[in-house]
Amino acid sequence: MSALLTLNDLTVRRGECPVVDRVSFAVQPGEIIGLLGPNGAGKTTLMRGALGLLAHEGHSSLTDLAPGPRARQAAFLPQEREIAWPMPAEDVVALGRMAHGGNRAGDQAAIERAIERMGLEVLRHRPATQLSGGEQARVLIARALAQESPVLIADEPTAGLDPAAQIAVMEVFARHAQEGGAVVASLHDLGLAARHCTRLIMLERGRVVADGTPQEVLTDANLARVFRIRAHIEWRADGPIFQALSVISP
Amino acid sequence: MLGCVHRSKHLIAGLALAVGFAAPVGAEPPRRVVSINLCTDHMALLLADPEQIVSLSNLASDTHSSVMAEEAAAYPMNHGLAEEVFLQKPDLVLAGQYTARATTSLLQRLDIPVAVFAPAYSLDDVRANLRAMGEALGQGPRAEAMIARFDADLAALRADPTPMETRPRAALYYANGYSSGKDTLAGQILEASGFRNATAEAGLTSGGFLPLEVLILENPDLIVRGARYPGASRSEEILAHPALRQLGGEVSREILADRDWICGTPHVLTVIAALRAARHELEAGK
Amino acid sequence: MSTRYAILMAGLAAVVAVLFVASLLIGPAAIGLGDSLAALFRGEGEMVTLVMREVRLPRAILGVLVGAALGLSGAAMQGLLRNPLAEPGLIGTSASAALGAVISIQTGLSVAFVWALPAAALLGALISVGLILLLAGSRGTTLTIILAGIGISALAGALTSLVLNLSPNPFAASEIMFWMMGSLADRSMVHVGIAAPLIVLGGLITLSRARALDALTLGEDAAASMGVNIRALRLWLIVGTAALVGAATAVAGAIGFVGLVVPHLLRRAVGARPARLLPASALGGGAVVLAADIAVRLIAPDRDLKLGVLTAIVGAPFFLHLILRTRRDAA
Numbered sequence: 001m002s003a004l005l006t007l008n009d010l011t012v013r014r015g016e017c018p019v020v021d022r023v024s025f026a027v028q029p030g031e032i033i034g035l036l037g038p039n040g041a042g043k044t045t046l047m048r049g050a051l052g053l054l055a056h057e058g059h060s061s062l063t064d065l066a067p068g069p070r071a072r073q074a075a076f077l078p079q080e081r082e083i084a085w086p087m088p089a090e091d092v093v094a095l096g097r098m099a100h101g102g103n104r105a106g107d108q109a110a111i112e113r114a115i116e117r118m119g120l121e122v123l124r125h126r127p128a129t130q131l132s133g134g135e136q137a138r139v140l141i142a143r144a145l146a147q148e149s150p151v152l153i154a155d156e157p158t159a160g161l162d163p164a165a166q167i168a169v170m171e172v173f174a175r176h177a178q179e180g181g182a183v184v185a186s187l188h189d190l191g192l193a194a195r196h197c198t199r200l201i202m203l204e205r206g207r208v209v210a211d212g213t214p215q216e217v218l219t220d221a222n223l224a225r226v227f228r229i230r231a232h233i234e235w236r237a238d239g240p241i242f243q244a245l246s247v248i249s250p
Numbered sequence: 251m252l253g254c255v256h257r258s259k260h261l262i263a264g265l266a267l268a269v270g271f272a273a274p275v276g277a278e279p280p281r282r283v284v285s286i287n288l289c290t291d292h293m294a295l296l297l298a299d300p301e302q303i304v305s306l307s308n309l310a311s312d313t314h315s316s317v318m319a320e321e322a323a324a325y326p327m328n329h330g331l332a333e334e335v336f337l338q339k340p341d342l343v344l345a346g347q348y349t350a351r352a353t354t355s356l357l358q359r360l361d362i363p364v365a366v367f368a369p370a371y372s373l374d375d376v377r378a379n380l381r382a383m384g385e386a387l388g389q390g391p392r393a394e395a396m397i398a399r400f401d402a403d404l405a406a407l408r409a410d411p412t413p414m415e416t417r418p419r420a421a422l423y424y425a426n427g428y429s430s431g432k433d434t435l436a437g438q439i440l441e442a443s444g445f446r447n448a449t450a451e452a453g454l455t456s457g458g459f460l461p462l463e464v465l466i467l468e469n470p471d472l473i474v475r476g477a478r479y480p481g482a483s484r485s486e487e488i489l490a491h492p493a494l495r496q497l498g499g500e501v502s503r504e505i506l507a508d509r510d511w512i513c514g515t516p517h518v519l520t521v522i523a524a525l526r527a528a529r530h531e532l533e534a535g536k
Numbered sequence: 537m538s539t540r541y542a543i544l545m546a547g548l549a550a551v552v553a554v555l556f557v558a559s560l561l562i563g564p565a566a567i568g569l570g571d572s573l574a575a576l577f578r579g580e581g582e583m584v585t586l587v588m589r590e591v592r593l594p595r596a597i598l599g600v601l602v603g604a605a606l607g608l609s610g611a612a613m614q615g616l617l618r619n620p621l622a623e624p625g626l627i628g629t630s631a632s633a634a635l636g637a638v639i640s641i642q643t644g645l646s647v648a649f650v651w652a653l654p655a656a657a658l659l660g661a662l663i664s665v666g667l668i669l670l671l672a673g674s675r676g677t678t679l680t681i682i683l684a685g686i687g688i689s690a691l692a693g694a695l696t697s698l699v700l701n702l703s704p705n706p707f708a709a710s711e712i713m714f715w716m717m718g719s720l721a722d723r724s725m726v727h728v729g730i731a732a733p734l735i736v737l738g739g740l741i742t743l744s745r746a747r748a749l750d751a752l753t754l755g756e757d758a759a760a761s762m763g764v765n766i767r768a769l770r771l772w773l774i775v776g777t778a779a780l781v782g783a784a785t786a787v788a789g790a791i792g793f794v795g796l797v798v799p800h801l802l803r804r805a806v807g808a809r810p811a812r813l814l815p816a817s818a819l820g821g822g823a824v825v826l827a828a829d830i831a832v833r834l835i836a837p838d839r840d841l842k843l844g845v846l847t848a849i850v851g852a853p854f855f856l857h858l859i860l861r862t863r864r865d866a867a
Binding site: 067077078088096127 | 747752753755757758761762764765766804807808809
C-alpha cells in the first residue's frame with residue numbers, strides 16, 4: 001500500500017529557531033494518528049507546514065500538488081472554528097466541495113453523506129453562527145468530510161466538546177479510516193488518543209520523540225519527560241484506560 | 251451650494267450705499283485712508299487724491315480679481331487684518347459689508363472711523379455708492395462729476411432703435427450653474443447692453459442657481475460664460491459641459507472675466523460696451 | 537433557495553429599471569412624459585433631446601454605475617475582512633480616492649490626459665486599502681478597522697482640503713463639500729466614459745472572486761486548504777475594489793454608507809453567502825444611489841443637495857446599530 005502523506009525532514013522556522021524540526025513520517029490508509037505534545041510543542045505548525053500553509057524546508061508530499069489536487073488529497077480542520085457569516089449549516093458543509101467544482105449531482109451526494117454522518121439533518125437550515133459551539137464543530141467537521149479527501153488533518157477537533165460529542169467525532173474518524181482514508185489529529189486528551197488512535201506521534205520542542213502504537217508511545221518515561229506528569233494506564237481488552245495522576249516537579 | 255454663496259458675494263457685490271457712517275458736516279477730509287475691500291479700493295482709486303491713500307487690500311493688485319490692478323500696484327497693500335490696519339494709523343477705514351465683522355467692529359472699538367459699503371445690486375446703487383464714497387473722502391464734487399459722466403455714457407450706450415421684441419436673448423452663466431436675473435447688477439448690465447435676459451424669462455429674478463437643462467430649453471442666442479480661473483475646479487466644469495457645446499458654434503462664449511462684474515464702478519460701462527458689440531455681431535449674423 | 541435567489545435578483549433588477557426611468561423623467565425643467573421618451577429614443581425636439589441625452593441620461597447611467605460600484609465594493613471588502621462594518625466610505629477608501637482625484641485635477645494632469653483622473657483616484661483607493669490591510673491585519677477586528685479607517689479618512693480629508701485651499705482657483709476651496717459628500721449634478725457623457733470602463737473592469741474582477749470569498753468565510757487556513765490562493769485573492773480584491781471606488785469617486789465624489797447599508801439589508805435574503813451577496817449588492821447599490829439622487833432633486837430642486845448627506849442620514853443610524861450588535865455578539 002502506498003502512503004497517503006509523506007513528510008521528510010519537514011522543518012518550519014520562526015525567525016532562526018525551528019518550531020518544527022526535521023519531522024519525518026508517512027501516513028498509511030486506515031491510520032488514525034494522534035499528534036501529542038504539550039502546548040507549544042509545534043503540533044499546529046507541523047500540520048500547517050505539511051499542508052503548505054507555511055514556508056518550510058524539507059518535503060511534504062502534499063506540497064508537490066497544485067492547490068486544487070492538494071485539496072482533493074487532504075482536508076484541513078483548523079483549530080479556530082470560524083464561521084464569519086450566518087450561512088445556513090448546509091451551505092457551510094457545501095463549501096467542502098470547492099475543490100471539486102463541476103459535478104452538481106456528485107457534490108450534492110457528498111454533502112448529504114457528510115450531513116448524515118454528522119447527524120446535522122435537523123440543523124441544516126439554521127444559520128451556522130446561531131448554533132452552539134459543539135454544533136458548529138460538527139458542521140465544520142461535516143464540511144471537511146464533504147471534501148472527500150483521503151487525508152483528514154484536524155487541529156484539536158475535540159476541544160470544547162462534551163464527552164459524547166468527543167467520542168462521536170473519534171468514531172467518525174474511525175469510519176473514515178475504515179473506508180481507506182487516514183486521519184491526523186492533534187489531541188490534548190491523552191485518554192481519548194489512547195483509546196481511539198491507531199498510532200501516536202509525540203512531539204517535544206518541534207521534534208518527534210516517540211512514534212508508534214499507543215502502548216509504545218504512552219510510556220511512563222515519555223509522559224514524565226514530555227508532559228511532566230505521572231499517569232495510570234490500564235491496557236484492557238476493550239481498550240486502554242488512561243488517568244493522569246500528578247505533576248512531576250522539575 | 252457653498253459655491254453659489256461664494257459666487258453671490260463675488261458677483262453681485264457691486265458694493266453700494268454707505269451704511270453706518272456719515273462724515274461729520276464741515277469736517278476735515280480724511281488724510282490717512284485704508285481700504286480693506288476690493289470694491290472700496292476701486293472707488294478710492296477713482297475718487298481720492300493719491301496722497302490720501304495709505305494702503306489698499308491685497309486683492310486690488312491681483313490681476314484676476316481687479317480691473318484696476320495696475321493703478322493699485324502703486325500703493326502699499328494690506329491683508330485686512332485689524333492689527334495691521336491699526337498700526338497704519340488710519341483716520342478712515344473703508345470696508346465692505348461682507349468684510350469680516352470681527353475686523354470692522356474691533357477697529358470701531360479702537361475709535362477708528364469705519365465706512366462700511368454694501369454691494370451694488372443695480373446701476374442706481376453704483377451712483378449712490380460713488381456719491382457716498384465722495385462724501386466719505388471729502389471729494390464730493392469729483393464724485394458728482396463722475397456720476398454725471400457715467401449717466402451720459404450710459405444713456406449713449408442704451409440708445410438703440412432695435413425694438414425690444416426683436417432683440418436677441420442672452421443668459422449669463424457662471425461656475426456651479428449660477429446665473430443672474432433682472433434684479434442684479436449683472437442683469438441690469440445685460441439689459442443696458444440691449445439683450446433680453448433669458449434667465450429672467452426662465453423665472454429667476456435675482457441671482458441664483460439655474461439648472462443646466464432649464465438653460466438649454468430656454469435656448470438663448472448667447473450664453474455669456476464666466477472666464478475660467480487659473481488652476482482647476484469642478485465648479486467650472488459645467489461651463490464645458492458637452493450639452494453647452496452642442497448648442498451650436500458660437501452660442502456659448504467667454505466675453506468677459508469675473509473681475510469685470512465684481513464691483514459696481516463706472517467700469518461697468520466697459521462691460522456694457524463689450525456686450526453691446528457682441529449683440530451687434532449676433533444681429534449682423536442673423 | 538436558488539429560485540428564491542433568482543426572484544430576489546429579478547426583483548432588484550426591476551427596481552433599478554423603474555428608478556432609472558424615474559431618474560430620466562425627473563428634473564427641474566418640466567418636460568412631459570411623452571416628449572421625454574420621444575426625445576430620448578427618437579430625437580424629437582432639438583433642445584429636449586439635448587436635455588434628455590446629454591444631461592439626464594448620463595446622470596441616470598452614473599447613478600446606476602456609481603451605486604453598483606459602491607454596493608459591490610462594500611460587499612467585497614466585508615467578505616475579505618470578514619467584518620460587516622468594512623465599507624469604502626468608513627475605512628477611508630473613498631476619501632483617499634477623492635484625494636487622488638483632487639490632486640490630478642489641481643496639478644492639471646486630468647486636463648492633459650483624460651485617464652489621469654480615474655487613475656489617480658484608483659491609486660488613492662489602492663493605497664488606502666493596502667494601508668487598512670496593513671493596519672487591521674488580514675482578519676480585521678471591528679476596533680482596528682474602524683480606528684484605521686478614522687485615521688486614513690482624517691488624513692486623506694485634511695490633505696484634500698489642503699490641496700483645494702492651495703489652489704489658485706477661487707472655487708476649489710468650496711468644493712471640499714463635493715469631494716466629501718458626493719453629487720451627480722451636471723455630469724456628462726464624458727464622465728460616463730471615464731467611469732464606466734473601470735467600474736465594469738473592477739466589477740468583473742470582484743465577481744470572479746466570489747467563490748473564493750465564500751470559502752474565506754471559514755478563515756484563511758481553511759480556505760487555503762480548500763484550494764484558494766489567499767494572496768492572489770487579496771490582491772485581486774484590493775485591485776477590484778480600488779477600481780470600483782476610484783472610478784465612482786472620481787466622477788461623483790465620496791458617497792458614504794451605500795456599501796454598508798446595502799449588503800447589510802441583503803445579507804439575510806441571499807443566505808449570507810458572499811458569492812451571492814456581491815451581485816445582489818451591486819443591484820441594490822444602483823437602486824439606492826438612483827433613489828437618493830431622485831430624492832435630492834425632489835427635496836431641493838433649486839440647489840445641489842449632496843447625495844452623501846442623504847445616504848449618511850439613512851446610513852449612519854445603521855452603522856450605530858451594527859456597532860451595538862457587534863458589541864452584543866462579542867459579549
